[in-house]
Amino acid sequence: MTVNGLLQQYSEWVLEDRLRHATMVFCGYAKDMLEPIEQLLTYSFREQERQTWLDAFQTLRTNVAKLDHVADYDDEKYVHLIKQLRQEGASLRILNHIQREHQRFLDVMTKELLAPLYEPLERLASLADFDFEELQAIEVIRRFSYKPIEIIDQFDYFSESLSGTSIKAATLAQLTLLIAQLIEQLAHFNVYELDVLHKELDGEYMVSIGAMPCSLAPDVARHHVCKVFERGFYIKETNDVLREAKVMTVM
Known part of the structure; x- marks a missing residue:
């Protein structure tokens, strides 16, 4: 495979792995929201109603857990790709860039933070004769954003089920705010409502x-x-x- 072909492969992997990691972080964020929602329910209903809605909440928890599975990060494929790039005569600047970005991403994952999607690829394009625009980024984003969107749906369904109950308006507003914060996290996928x-x-x-x-x-x-x-x-x-x-x- 030529240097440009290898860079195309690398760029596709970078986009996929960063979106995969963003999905994992999103799922963790969604799970973290379950605790305050459970507390809201515990103190918002009379005793005779409380168990009904706590049971409904367990359904929400179960549905979120079903979606909380993200494939492991494959570190070895990058090591192998760098070796191939060396063999094909890639410049030292390109090799150093890829190695630095790879290490940065490993550090980001360790800290459970989010990594920028496009910046490393744009920098790579400036170092090589490589057209970043040729990447099928939209399809990759579409593929990885379905899970966060489905999680948001689960929260919405649960919130809607509470709207006709005796729950206080202020409590329902708090739940709505939590869901809005969850939606804001989609910005890392370049996805908006x-x-x-x-x-x-x-x-x-x-x-x-x-x-x-x-x-x-x-x-x-x-x-x-x-x-x-x-x-x-x-x-x-x-x-x-x-x-x-x-x-x-x-x-």
Whole structure:
């Protein structure tokens, strides 16, 4: 394989491994949120209702745990690739860059932090005759972001199930805030939530699953979104829609 071919392989691995690690960190962040939610439930319901919602919470915990599995990092493939690059005559600057970035990423993983996605690849492109834009980054992001999005769905389903109960509004607001913080973590995937509430229905990134009379949503204009049943997400850098938002509109 040529030097450029090896650099293409390296870049694909870097993107995948950093997104895989980001998924692991995201899952850990989601699990950390379970404890404060459990505490909210414990002190928010009367005794006769409390167990019902703690049982429902255990379902949430189980569903999050099912998604909390990320493949191990393969350190050896980078060692082998560096050897191949040497054999193919790659420059010392390129070899040093790859070795430094590899060590930095190992340090980041040890500390359970997040590593930048594109910066090391952009620096590599400046050192070599290599077109970073040729990477299928969108497909890689799409593949790795599905798990965090599914975890957010689980939290949303649980929160929605509480909305018709005797839980205090302030407590539900705290839960909503925790979910919002979880969504903010998607920024590391370059993924953001679609802003659709009170917007006019747009088939490009919304799917209407029903409509309600304007008398039930007097503050929302006709054909505009009055309720979001399932969040939609997009890749900010390219505006590619990862998933349409499922919404209800006003007739």
